[in-house]
Every structure is written in C-alpha cells, then in structure tokens.
Amino acid sequence: MKRFLFLVNYYNDVDHTASLIAEMLDNGHAVSLLCLTQYSIQNDIRIRKLSEAKHFKIHKFCLLPRNAGTSNQKTGAISFYKKVFREIAFNLLFAIFFLNRC
Numbered sequence: 001m002k003r004f005l006f007l008v009n010y011y012n013d014v015d016h017t018a019s020l021i022a023e024m025l026d027n028g029h030a031v032s033l034l035c036l037t038q039y040s041i042q043n044d045i046r047i048r049k050l051s052e053a054k055h056f057k058i059h060k061f062c063l064l065p066r067n068a069g070t071s072n073q074k075t076g077a078i079s080f081y082k083k084v085f086r087e088i089a090f091n092l093l094f095a096i097f098f099l100n101r102c
Helices: 011-026 045-050 080-089 092-101
Strands: 003-008 030-037 056-064
Touching: 003 011, 003 092, 011 030, 011 045, 030 045, 030 092
Parallel strands: 003 030, 030 056
Antiparallel strands: none
C-alpha cells in the first residue's frame, strides 16, 4: 500500500482531485488530505463521501487565512513572504515527514 498526500486550499482543489483520490482509495492506497485554508473541508459533499474510506484522513493547517470564495480584490493578494514560506515549508521533505507521522 502506498501513501499519498494532497494539499488543498479551496473547493476547486477538491473538485480537481476528488476523483483521483477516490481511485487511489479504491486501489487500496492510503490518502491524507491537508487543507491549508479556512475552507470548511468537512462540509464538502465529496470529502464526506471519501471520508467513508478506511484509509482516508483529513488534516487542517490554516496557513492562508482568507475565506473560501473571496477574491484577491477584497482581501489583497498573498504577500511575497507567505508565498516564500509556503514554498520552503511544503516541499518533498515535509511530505515525507508528514506521511511518516500519519
């Protein structure tokens, strides 16, 4: 069994990955989903269906404080420093460490 980690921010990320996650779970793999925003991931109908699988885990780490569905015009763009932090923090080493601890 392989383990996979998906990083998601908002509903569109879930929309793009839900079918792939379902396929991996059907093939017996373990999948962890890490949500990096305030998006209420547990209320998403696709995630609720995926949560029925034995090897599916949801983790919340709210790195980006914006509300789901709010444009940059209302909240401002993500700062350069937050982008750099995200690139440094969420790399291959983080994924390996995270998957080994889950």
